[in-house]
Every structure is written in structure tokens, then in C-alpha cells.
Amino acid sequence: MAGTRIGGLKASKTMKLRYGATVYESIGRKGGEISRGGGFAKDHELARTSGRKGGSVKSLSCNKGHLYEPDNFQMVDRGGYVSRRCLTCYRAATLRKRNSRWEKEKQLRLEKTVDTIT
């Protein structure tokens, strides 16, 4: 079975027997020499611009992924801070609300007619 601790220890023993006791040390050194050194860790400016990119991509769409195009969002005041509202989601929510009200009224009418019949 692959990936067990005992297997790893066996493999390590074989590697050391085959290539010498310092085999892992030299592999690590080779990797370290090739590496050009840690992306974001070394390049603060890269981290900043990448973070901005990620942030702006996210703010281009609502939580459900509708794009915030000029005719698809509205600025709304939510208790002191301004936030964007996705009109696609807003319309869907309004429709749901209206439908549920209609359903209720239909139910009421039905009950009334039942009352008048009996």
C-alpha cells in the first residue's frame, strides 16, 4: 500500500543505501539553488497588485455571479453605508415575494368560496 509511514521509512532507508546517507540533503540543496525565491513572500508589490486584481474581479459580480453592469445594479443605503444591489437578484426576490402573496390570496379566495358553498 502506498503512502504509509512504514512504507516511507523503508523507501528512505533504500534511498540512503543506494545513494548515500546525504541523499536528501543534496536533493534539497539542488531544489533550493534552482528556486528563484518565493513569489509573494519576496515581491510585496506583486502581492499588492494580485490582491487588487482578485478584489476587483469579485466586486464585478454579485454573490450569485450576475455581472454588475450599468443596468444591473443600484446603489442602496444599508444603514449608513452604501452597497451595491444586483437588480437581477432583486427582481427575482420581488417576484418570489409577489408570487407568495398571490398564492396566499388565492388560498384565501378558495377558502371564501368554500365557505359560501357550504
Ligand SMILES: [Zn+2]
Ligand atoms: Zn445577482
